[in-house]
Amino acid sequence: MSSTYLGLPSFPVAAAESTRDEQLRANLRHATHTIRAKRATAISELTDWPELRAAGAAIKDHTLAHLDHYLLQLEAAVTAAGGTVHWAVDADDANRIVAGLVKATGETEVVKVKSMATQEIGLNEALAAEGIHAYETDLAELIVQLGDDRPSHILVPAIHKNRHQIRDIFSRQMAAWGRPAPDNLTDTPADLAEAARLHLREKFLRAKVAISGANFMIAETGTLVVLESEGNGRMCLTLPETLISVVGIEKLIPTWQDLEVFLQTLPRSSTAERMNPYTTTWTGTTDGDGPTDFHLVLLDNGRTDTLADSLGRQALRCIRCSACLNVCPVYERAGGHAYGSPYPGPIGAILTPQLRGTTTELDASLPYASTLCGACYDVCPVAIDIPDILVHLRERITEQRRGHALERAVMKAATWVLDHPSAYALARQTATRTRHLHPTELPAPTPAKAWSNARDLPRFPGRSFRTWWKDRPAGEAPHGRPAREDTTR
Amino acid sequence: MTAADKASAAGSSREQVLGRIRAAIGDAPAGEVPRLDPALRTYRDTHVPDDPAVVLDLLAENLADYRAGVHRCTPEDLAATIARLLAERGARAAVTPPGLPRPWLGAIAGTEVIDDDGTLTAQRLDAVDSVITGCALAVAETGTVVLDAGPDQGRRVLSLVPDHHICVVHAPEQVVSSLPRALPRLDPRRPMTWISGPSATSDIELDRVEGVHGPRTLDVILVSSPPRSG
Ligand code: SF4
Numbered sequence: 001m002s003s004t005y006l007g008l009p010s011f012p013v014a015a016a017e018s019t020r021d022e023q024l025r026a027n028l029r030h031a032t033h034t035i036r037a038k039r040a041t042a043i044s045e046l047t048d049w050p051e052l053r054a055a056g057a058a059i060k061d062h063t064l065a066h067l068d069h070y071l072l073q074l075e076a077a078v079t080a081a082g083g084t085v086h087w088a089v090d091a092d093d094a095n096r097i098v099a100g101l102v103k104a105t106g107e108t109e110v111v112k113v114k115s116m117a118t119q120e121i122g123l124n125e126a127l128a129a130e131g132i133h134a135y136e137t138d139l140a141e142l143i144v145q146l147g148d149d150r151p152s153h154i155l156v157p158a159i160h161k162n163r164h165q166i167r168d169i170f171s172r173q174m175a176a177w178g179r180p181a182p183d184n185l186t187d188t189p190a191d192l193a194e195a196a197r198l199h200l201r202e203k204f205l206r207a208k209v210a211i212s213g214a215n216f217m218i219a220e221t222g223t224l225v226v227l228e229s230e231g232n233g234r235m236c237l238t239l240p241e242t243l244i245s246v247v248g249i250e251k252l253i254p255t256w257q258d259l260e261v262f263l264q265t266l267p268r269s270s271t272a273e274r275m276n277p278y279t280t281t282w283t284g285t286t287d288g289d290g291p292t293d294f295h296l297v298l299l300d301n302g303r304t305d306t307l308a309d310s311l312g313r314q315a316l317r318c319i320r321c322s323a324c325l326n327v328c329p330v331y332e333r334a335g336g337h338a339y340g341s342p343y344p345g346p347i348g349a350i351l352t353p354q355l356r357g358t359t360t361e362l363d364a365s366l367p368y369a370s371t372l373c374g375a376c377y378d379v380c381p382v383a384i385d386i387p388d389i390l391v392h393l394r395e396r397i398t399e400q401r402r403g404h405a406l407e408r409a410v411m412k413a414a415t416w417v418l419d420h421p422s423a424y425a426l427a428r429q430t431a432t433r434t435r436h437l438h439p440t441e442l443p444a445p446t447p448a449k450a451w452s453n454a455r456d457l458p459r460f461p462g463r464s465f466r467t468w469w470k471d472r473p474a475g476e477a478p479h480g481r482p483a484r485e486d487t488t489r
Numbered sequence: 490m491t492a493a494d495k496a497s498a499a500g501s502s503r504e505q506v507l508g509r510i511r512a513a514i515g516d517a518p519a520g521e522v523p524r525l526d527p528a529l530r531t532y533r534d535t536h537v538p539d540d541p542a543v544v545l546d547l548l549a550e551n552l553a554d555y556r557a558g559v560h561r562c563t564p565e566d567l568a569a570t571i572a573r574l575l576a577e578r579g580a581r582a583a584v585t586p587p588g589l590p591r592p593w594l595g596a597i598a599g600t601e602v603i604d605d606d607g608t609l610t611a612q613r614l615d616a617v618d619s620v621i622t623g624c625a626l627a628v629a630e631t632g633t634v635v636l637d638a639g640p641d642q643g644r645r646v647l648s649l650v651p652d653h654h655i656c657v658v659h660a661p662e663q664v665v666s667s668l669p670r671a672l673p674r675l676d677p678r679r680p681m682t683w684i685s686g687p688s689a690t691s692d693i694e695l696d697r698v699e700g701v702h703g704p705r706t707l708d709v710i711l712v713s714s715p716p717r718s719g
Pocket of ligand 1: 319322324383
């Protein structure tokens with residue numbers, strides 16, 4: 001895992017700190033509430049949203065169930081189209097491969113499109129150690145990089161900064177990185193965007209190497225797909241001679257036609273748009289158009305461990321839309337940084353402990369950073385049952401931590417959530433699920449269904465977590481499985 | 490590390506990842522031929538009635554909603570419309586892909602037309618005001634034009650670096666209602682750019698601002714013959 005995130009405080013400690021930051025909380029509240037309302041409108045245009053959601057989940061589950069087959073198909077297709085495929089077991093492996101590829105070009109500068117996978121592996125730091133400078137080109141990532149900060153939201157990484165703070169960062173820092181900000185820079189978003197355009201254009205025009213992630217990889221054709229808004233993605237994917245894409249193995253879908261589902265659900269869930277301004281798709285290399293050298297680095301880094309958990313593997317369906325962050329009362333109060341990884345909010349609470357394991361205080365505390373209100377599940381465009389996985393991970397941690405130092409972190413996280421009545425009250429308002437209606441067993445599975453429904457559904461906490469906590473016998477752990485007979489309130 | 494060591498290390502990463510996957514999905518049904526059950530696709534093929542006029546109106550509406558300039562004209566008026574947009578923009582130079590139909594350019598006055606021969610650099614294009622392209626198709630429900638580097642669209646860089654993009658869509662033949670209908674008509678082996686409105690960002694307090702790195706002005710010309718009236 002990235003050194004960037006090593007040594008971070010556990011969730012409750014970091015959350016307690018960010019909760020005290022009034023500015024941060026105001027920025028976050030404004031942003032998440034705005035996007036929430038817009039998203040609901042965008043989704044109401046599609047009367048078949050539940051069907052699209054179910055199909056998205058089914059396509060992802062199907063791909064994951066045959067991941068080896070589809071990865072080999074992808075590898076063959078990318079190679080046939082002139083690309084080179086590399087496999088990386090972990091972050092070190094991936095960083096070594098990318099640094100080697102950049103060095104082979106003789107370049108010491110690369111431009112980057114926002115990519116969570118490269119944040120996850122700490123690529124920028126690894127490249128810096130090899131004397132290679134990586135320039136982030138997404139406006140928000142630029143703000144974060146110039147401000148020597150860390151991203152706090154999947155979609156809007158600088159969501160915790162307001163326009164005045166951004167103006168100050170640009171005025172102070174741009175000159176040290178390249179073209180300075182204009183002297184009379186105002187804090188209107190249009191002026192700030194113009195300053196970024198000018199600052200970055202000189203970098204795009206001279207860049208020889210770009211590094212990207214991808215939203216989707218198509219097994220059948222070897223095609224990669226990147227969705228974006230600003231055009232920095234197009235610049236990076238089109239102008240340089242060498243393109244290196246670092247992509248998690250779970251980003252795969254079987255066919256080109258399958259995009260019909262995700263191109264409908266992702267932009268609406270993410271930016272609340274019918275469609276994002278730009279989507280680029282490419283297959284290997286094309287003579288006379290775009291990079292002449294294309295490398296795809298397929299990243300495991302804990303994904304196969306996640307895949308091995310028949311309940312937790314649902315997290316690998318995630319298309320990183322960030323809808324679950326925007327509805328999460330805990331995220332709204334704690335902010336993205338408290339989650340200690342590039343994946344904040346509900347998805348971070350289930351993904352990070354699975355990718356990294358739960359041996360650190362931070363990672364063990366993450367599954368407790370939730371009130372289990374279920375709002376995240378309701379908005380998730382691939383129907384990941386996040387509360388279910390949280391409960392499951394709590395069980396895992398409870399078993400692992402008995403008489404262990406982790407217990408403290410876990411207790412603190414649970415207490416932090418419970419100590420924030422307004423976060424909790426909000427959770428109750430947003431809760432739309434009637435959890436007591438959930439069956440604990442699915443109808444007898446057919447062979448085709450057996451894989452995804454391989455186990456009984458876990459028992460949901462019958463009482464709310466909070467009631468249970470209050471009523472628990474002294475010494476009982478914050479275990480996610482209280483008696484199920486109790487009624488939900 | 491020698492080159493041979495590196496190669497074998499790479500080989501072992503590949504085998505390791507595949508091995509872990511196979512161990513992890515051991516509970517998947519064995520021997521199944523991967524194919525997703527088509528019955529799972531219960532979503533709709535389109536959300537719009539099958540009426541070309543309705544579909545075209547929706548395309549115009551959605552393009553405009555995301556701040557593209559929308560201009561409707563007949564085939565006879567296309568050249569004049571392109572010329573007018575360049576003049577209004579005050580474009581000194583416009584680049585065109587090699588396969589752009591020449592009659593489209595017939596009315597241009599006062600703008601230098603640069604035909605891309607495949608050697609124009611990004612630096613050179615940075616000094617060009619406008620680009621004129623056709624498209625592969627347009628999607629009404631999302632307000633999207635799709636460029637697939639066809640002869641009337643050219644290299645991806647052409648529609649990226651100049652700050653003003655004029656894109657010509659022929660209706661009804663290039664217009665589909667929905668994404669499920671768009672994908673089968675596109676060849677994923679070609680490099681593609683899907684464009685829905687001009688470049689934008691919402692990174693500052695989620696305020697949408699038009700124009701960061703791509704063309705800040707997108708003009709879409711919808712060309713259709715007038716309905717034959719009885
Ligand atoms: S878990 Fe679902 S809602 Fe959250 S980011 Fe992933 S896909 Fe979006």
